[in-house]
Amino acid sequence: MDSALDLLALRPPGWGGNLLMGLLRTVQIAAGAYALGLIIGLCGALGKLHGGVALRWGLEIYTTVIRAVPELVLILLLYYVGTDLLNAGRAALGLERADISGLWAGIYVIGLVQGAYSTEVFRGAFQAVPRGQIEAARAMGLPPLKVLRRITLPIMLPYALPGLSNLWLITTKDTALLAVVGFGELALETKQAAGATREYFMFYMAAGLLYLMLTLVSTLGFSLLERRLRRGQPTQT
Amino acid sequence: MEWYWLPEYAPKFLEGLWVTLQLLGLSIFFGMTLAIPIGLVQVIGPWPLAWAARAFCTVIRGTPLLIQLWLIYYGLGSLFPFIPGIRETLIWPLLREAFPYAVVAFSLSVAGYEGEIMRGAFRSVPRGELEAARAMGMPPFTVLRRIWLPRALQNVFPTLAGEFILTLKSTPLAATITVFEVYGVGGIVRQETYRIYEPLLFVALIYLCLTFALVVAFRLMERRMPRHSA
Numbered sequence: 103m104d105s106a107l108d109l110l111a112l113r114p115p116g117w118g119g120n121l122l123m124g125l126l127r128t129v130q131i132a133a134g135a136y137a138l139g140l141i142i143g144l145c146g147a148l149g150k151l152h153g154g155v156a157l158r159w160g161l162e163i164y165t166t167v168i169r170a171v172p173e174l175v176l177i178l179l180l181y182y183v184g185t186d187l188l189n190a191g192r193a194a195l196g197l198e199r200a201d202i203s204g205l206w207a208g209i210y211v212i213g214l215v216q217g218a219y220s221t222e223v224f225r226g227a228f229q230a231v232p233r234g235q236i237e238a239a240r241a242m243g244l245p246p247l248k249v250l251r252r253i254t255l256p257i258m259l260p261y262a263l264p265g266l267s268n269l270w271l272i273t274t275k276d277t278a279l280l281a282v283v284g285f286g287e288l289a290l291e292t293k294q295a296a297g298a299t300r301e302y303f304m305f306y307m308a309a310g311l312l313y314l315m316l317t318l319v320s321t322l323g324f325s326l327l328e329r330r331l332r333r334g335q336p337t338q339t
Numbered sequence: 340m341e342w343y344w345l346p347e348y349a350p351k352f353l354e355g356l357w358v359t360l361q362l363l364g365l366s367i368f369f370g371m372t373l374a375i376p377i378g379l380v381q382v383i384g385p386w387p388l389a390w391a392a393r394a395f396c397t398v399i400r401g402t403p404l405l406i407q408l409w410l411i412y413y414g415l416g417s418l419f420p421f422i423p424g425i426r427e428t429l430i431w432p433l434l435r436e437a438f439p440y441a442v443v444a445f446s447l448s449v450a451g452y453e454g455e456i457m458r459g460a461f462r463s464v465p466r467g468e469l470e471a472a473r474a475m476g477m478p479p480f481t482v483l484r485r486i487w488l489p490r491a492l493q494n495v496f497p498t499l500a501g502e503f504i505l506t507l508k509s510t511p512l513a514a515t516i517t518v519f520e521v522y523g524v525g526g527i528v529r530q531e532t533y534r535i536y537e538p539l540l541f542v543a544l545i546y547l548c549l550t551f552a553l554v555v556a557f558r559l560m561e562r563r564m565p566r567h568s569a
């Protein structure tokens with residue numbers, strides 16, 4: 103077992119460095135995709151609650167289809183659609199074909215998927231804001247954007263946070279699916295290391311531990327954040 | 340869009356659909372069989388068992404299913420041949436197939452997620468009902484079978500239904516270990532016809548239909564369950 107553990111050393115011939123680089127990429131993709139998902143989710147939830155009929159229907163189809171089709175299928179579909187659209191756009195502008203880098207492609211596909219889930223989380227949270235608060239803000243003469251920034255968002259966030267922290271955990275785990283498409287992140291680095299050394303069991307255990315650490319640290323972070331955001335709320339009895 | 344390949348591959352897709360449904364059904368069955376004791380020991384078990392169950396749920400829920408699947412298929416699968424005499428045993432033909440590994444991985448995943456839900460479910464049953472059952476002279480196991488478990492399942496059925504749909508959506512991962520379910524068949528079509536979008540869209544459509552069928556089925560089952568009368 104001694105020699106097998108040597109394979110986890112940080113410098114080549116050990117593969118530890120590759121795994122850690124993979125973990126870094128995983129965190130980068132997850133963070134980017136999560137941010138994109140949050141932006142889509144906020145806009146989507148506002149659109150579902152205040153938008154016109156066409157917008158509401160469009161968003162309903164988006165969230166329903168994304169949530170009913172497996173992530174793996176979506177990732178492939180969105181990846182091909184994205185590169186084709188990008189290249190069609192570049193061709194129209196007279197530019198050469200381009201390959202999107204794995205990082206941005208990963209952020210884009212996972213972000214679009216997460217957007218559907220966070221739309222639903224935010225929609226529920228927005229509905230939990232007491233109407234009186236918004237009416238009071240309007241009565242004070244606050245313009246709509248300021249109502250959103252100063253009143254609705256701060257009141258809504260604590261309601262959204264449990265759902266959002268869950269989504270972050272799902273996002274970090276979903277990035278592993280990118281390995282199937284061939285983007286270099288932790289799961290793919292692990293697969294390559296395991297394949298090259300034939301130490302499948304040890305490398306997948308190591309990757310599992312890294313993911314688990316990421317999850318545990320995130321859970322801790324979110325519980326601290328939730329305590330801070332809830333500081334203005336009455337404590338539950 | 341060209342769909343000329345569809346009639347040719349239709350039987351393959353049907354086979355794939357059958358594999359998907361088997362995978363889903365077996366994983367839910369074995370997973371729930373494990374999830375019930377895992378939830379229960381966290382409520383009434385002695386602390387080592389409760390602690391072990393809790394750790395199991397944390398590990399399963401904290402790591403990607405893809406890694407679990409690969410750990411079990413490539414990891415354990417590469418260790419089995421070193422066990423002396425295993426090639427002569429009856430289970431060896433099973434160990435050489437990919438499908439059983441997928442069932443094991445998905446069942447463990449279901450057990451981890453649903454064990455956590457069952458823990459809350461067992462807790463949610465009012466103590467008075469269990470005390471009443473005990474006062475009627477029911478032995479502990481009968482209380483569990485007749486009162487505690489049905490009431491717990493009834494409370495979390497909508498949550499479980501949602502979780503089973505998540506399980507359905509994770510079955511395509513099995514294609515990465517050469518189990519040819521619907522998504523895997525779609526991959527074959529893509530390789531053989533060089534068409535990118537049509538097979539993927541067709542696969543997406545199948546999953547869309549499966550999801551809606553499951554949603555409807557679960558809703559019907561929910562309607563048949565007795566409601567809270569109080």
